[in-house]
Amino acid sequence: MQSIYCPYCDAVFDEEDMTFGSAKRRRLLAADSTREDVVDYLFMDANVRGPVEELWYHSFGCRRWFLVTRDTRSNLVLSSRSLEGEGQDG
């Protein structure tokens, strides 16, 4: 079972207590976005082969979102950190 550290609870939990959200979002769409920007924002995923930063939700715990770095080549979780300092576009 995947073990994931929750930075808010300061403890390690089973993957089953967590919900995967998505890879870390790009910047929000600007008002003057082109069609290409919108298509990119809606449909294109980074699909990274290697370490990727992702949003996870501690659904059966503190119910807060945080960032997890996971290596998609090995499926291993490398680190977690809180969303502090990420701002609205984080």
Added chain:
Amino acid sequence: MTGKPPLGWASAARPGGIDIGVNHEVARSVHGYSLSTLLRQGLARHPRWTPAWRRASAKTSYDIVIVGGGGHGLATAYYLAKHHGQKNVAVIEASWLGGGNTARNTAIVRSEYASAAHGAFFLASRHLWDGLSRELNFNQMVSTRGVIRLYHSEFEMDATRLHMSEIQANGSDWEFLSDAELRSLEPLMNRNRDTRFPIVGAAIHRKGGIARHDSAAWGYARAASALGVDIIEGCRVTALRTRDGSVVGVDTEQGPVGARAVCLCVVGAATELAATVGIKLPLRAIPLQAMVTEPVKPVLNHVIASATQNFYANQSAKGEIVIGTHQDEYGSFAQIGSQSTLMRSMAGFCEVYPALRNLRLMRHWGGNIDVTPDESPILGLTPIGGLYVDGGFGAGGFKATPAAGLTMAHTIVHRESHPLIASFGLDRFNQGALRPDTSVGAH
């Protein structure tokens, strides 16, 4: 059965009113496997079997290069040679032939889709499977045993009622089973009402079943090779090459190979290869897991699938129970998958088949599926001239192997999408014309 006339499976198929030109004529060059050759070779202690396909090394250039030697790539090469006379074709495979996700899937063939575009495409594929063993002179072990879907709530029953007439209108069979029929077809199933998710109903797709994944890869490879296609194994394609907006070849571990047309038939590496020429593909690589138990005497008569219980299962010819899980929640290229997905599917299987819960698992594995935002495949042209893509089938790619190969071969030669795949072009994402089919799920 329903009141509809029986489907003319042996006649030429016109799914969705489109003549797909099914032609099960056996290519002369792929004769050779028969009872008489088996007897002759057997009595003489097998002195003269030859390799099923030539081991080719890459020439400096080809008319058409197919990237990926799985079922789809090999089928595309075969139909290019057989239907279009294209002989200067190479299939370039990073590993060994059919050793990627073709080897990792559970080989279900079926065609019950509600959307007209999906219905016509997958029905064409199901037609093609029926004559394929003879055409390729290679036993595809197609077992038309039926696919039974279990429903555990009135909500699921309502959704099925909604889709049933659409599926039938597309030419596929699909009907509810009564409680007595389900008991007689699958007597081992747990029908207690005091389980977490009691079975409240079931439906059957009688033309569904299973085939043999290795046979598909090997059969298409053997036939394509006999028609002159070069099959190059152990040679990874690292990048695509373009000039003035058109493809001119690929870079491989063994050097550059020129081509006037390139077709991507890979899973996992598709986004990376497309990115080498600035093309974005809306794909996420997601693990899909499966496992087999020790062999037992026949106990499962159909393919059994349950969305609520997160599993589908069938019994192989050897007696092993083959169990597939729901796709993982998050992406990975590790080919192992998430244990929580595995445990959820196993719990579901054991609730439906408590009598099988003590069977030992012999193997468990993960493959990769490429999933699109609308969970429909991407087939056809790209903004780069001469570059074509076949991918994004999610968990449903194996059954599409013959139709994907046939339609992609047509598309490459005519530089225009085959009518059966016109709805599945990459440009649908630019147009916001997404093509979901949520009738029964991907497996």
